[in-house]
Amino acid sequence: MTAAGRVGTWFPLPFVGVALLLAVLIVLTPILTANGQPAAGSIYSQAELIVDAVPGNSSIHFYVRGEGTTARYQDIRMGFAFGFNWSGTFPSGRLNWTDWQNATSVLSIAFAVNRTPLAVNVSALYSANGVNALYVGVLAIDVGVPAGTSTETLTVVSGTAGIGSFAYPVANLPIPIPLSDVGSGGP
Numbered sequence: 370m371t372a373a374g375r376v377g378t379w380f381p382l383p384f385v386g387v388a389l390l391l392a393v394l395i396v397l398t399p400i401l402t403a404n405g406q407p408a409a410g411s412i413y414s415q416a417e418l419i420v421d422a423v424p425g426n427s428s429i430h431f432y433v434r435g436e437g438t439t440a441r442y443q444d445i446r447m448g449f450a451f452g453f454n455w456s457g458t459f460p461s462g463r464l465n466w467t468d469w470q471n472a473t474s475v476l477s478i479a480f481a482v483n484r485t486p487l488a489v490n491v492s493a494l495y496s497a498n499g500v501n502a503l504y505v506g507v508l509a510i511d512v513g514v515p516a517g518t519s520t521e522t523l524t525v526v527s528g529t530a531g532i533g534s535f536a537y538p539v540a541n542l543p544i545p546i547p548l549s550d551v552g553s554g555g556p
């Protein structure tokens with residue numbers, strides 16, 4: 370028996386062909402979209418909030434963009450609330466959303482603030498081929514040095530299902546926070 374015959378016993382040609390075809394389809398499916406836009410709800414249209422700060426600097430930078438950098442959002446909104454007591458949990462009282470940043474037909478938006486604690490309210494509406502995906506997040510954020518440590522830490526408490534709460538050293542920023550996909554939304 371030849372070497373090809375022995376290999377064919379373990380890897381029959383029809384199964385190899387089907388496996389290769391599936392691999393090619395898996396790789397090309399995200400690319401094969403109309404108008405070059407990723408499909409709504411796909412990993413390529415997933416919106417994320419990136420939080421960045423420099424140790425010892427009071428400025429915090431926020432960026433909202435897609436994980437796939439070519440996703441153009443129909444609408445991105447980001448608002449901030451200040452003046453609440455930080456307790457390490459999401460604020461229980463009513464928040465006064467101010468400093469709204471709104472943009473339409475954009476790849477991303479950015480904003481910087483110089484005080485904490487703060488809450489950020491983010492939404493990004495993506496639309497492609499008549500299908501919408503709405504990504505949202507409401508987070509309370511504080512930067513400080515927790516008792517018993519010497520590490521400046523960013524603490525994020527989520528008020529949105531699907532987004533976890535965490536603490537992260539400021540020296541290791543930026544950190545992307547995937548927003549929750551709540552399905553279709555908008556007009």
